[in-house]
Amino acid sequence: MNENIKILAIESSCDETSAAIVINGRKVLSNVISSQIDIHTKFGGVVPEIASRKHIEVIALVVQQALEEAQVELKDVDAIGVTYGPGLVGALLVGMQYAKSLAYAIKKPLIGVNHIEGHISANFIQYSDLKPPFMCLVVSGGHTFIVYMKDYGEFEMLGQTRDDAAGEAYDKVARAIGLGYPGGPKIDKISKDGDENAIKFPRANFHENDSLDFSFSGVKSAVLNYLNKKQMKGEKVNTADVAASFQKAVVGFLVDNAIKACKLKKVNKIAVAGGVAANTYLRKTLIKEGALNNINVLVPETVLCTDNAAMIGSAAYFEYKKGNLSDLRLNAVPNLKLGQR
Ligand code: KG4
Ligand code: ZN
Secondary structure, eight states, X not given: OOSSOEEEEEEOSSSEEEEEEEETTTEEEEEEEEEOHHHHHTTXXXXXXXXXHHHHHHHHHHHHHHHHHHTOOGGGOOEEEEEEESSOHHHHHHHHHHHHHHHHHHTOOXXXXXXXXXXXXXXXXXXXXXXXXXXXXXXOSSOEEEEEEEETTEEXXXXXXXXXXXXXXXXXXXXXXTOOSSHHHHHHHHHTTSOTTSSOOOOOOOSSTTOOOBOOHHHHHHHHHHHHHHHHTTOOOOHHXXXXXXXXXXXXXXXXXXXXXXXXXXXXXXXXXXXXXXXXXXXXXXXXXXXXXXXXXXXXXHHHHSSOHHHHHHHHHHHHHTTOOBOTTOOOOTTOOTTOO
C-alpha cells in the first residue's frame, strides 16, 4: 500500500463548511473552516435551510483553498472522505454531493465518515503515537457520552445523556441569560469573572448507583427557575455567577462519570472529543482529577475539538485501511449511531 495516503476530507454536517488534506490520518497539511456562526447568531441558533444554502455558496472555494494551502493537486489525492451523519440532512447532502462528484471525477475511492468518530479521531492528530484502547468523553452540541474505544472503529458505549446533550444545555442556558448563540464559548468566557459556588444547581440522581449516564435538562430547568424567581422579585441577576455555577454543575457531572468509567474499566487514558471539549474549565478540571487518579488526560487543541474536516480526514484514513470504502450511492444518515456503517 502507498506509504503516504493523502485524504481530501469534507465536513458540512452543521454550520461549518470545512475541507482538509490529511496524510495517514495523523498529519494535517491544511484544515480550512468557513463558519456560518455570524449568520445564525441573528436567529439564536442554526437554521437548517440557511445552513444548507451557505454550504452550497462556499464549498467549492473551501475545497480549493484546502488543496492550495496543502500544495496538493486534486489528481494526487488518494481518497475523498466525507461526513455522512449524524447531522442536518440538507447540510450533510451538500458536502456529500461535492465529495461524490470529486471522487467520480478523479476516479478515487469515497469514504463515508461518522461525524462523531471524526471528533474522536481528532486525538490521533493531536497525539501522533496514540493507539486504542482508551476511554473517550464525547461532548458536542448533539451528543454526550462515554465510550471505550477498543480498537479503530470499535466502541463500547458506557454511558450517555438521557435528555439534553451538554452543548445543548450550554446553548440553552446562554440564551436564557442573554449571552446569545453559540452559548458554549460565551459561558466559558464569562464564567471566569463569576463565582462558581454562588448558586448550587442540582445534579440528576439515577436509581442505579453504578450508572454512567448523564442528564442535563434538570440543571437547565433549575437555571431557568432561578432566573424567573429573580425576575419576579425584581432582583438583579449576576450573569457571571449563574454561568460559573451552571458550568460547575455540568462539568462536575461529566468529569465524575469520566473518572468512574476509567476506574470501572481499569483504563488509565482518557481523551475528550466534540465542541464542548474546547471548554477551558472542563479541560482544567479533567486534567486535575485525572492527575489525582493516575489517569492520563488527552485534550486536542481547540480547533480540532469543534467541527473541522481534519478530524474527518483522520477517521477516513482508518476506515480506508480497513477497506471500508463507500460508493456513489452513499446517503446521508441524520441519526447515524457510533460504530454503525
Ligand atoms: O462538536 P460541535 O462543534 O458540533 C456538533 O457536532 O454538535 O459542538 C458544538 C457545541 C455547541 O453546543 C457549542 O456551544 C459547544 O459545542 N462549545 C462549547 C465551547 N465551544 C463550543 N461549549 C462550552 N465551552 C466552549 N468553549
Ligand atoms: Zn461536531
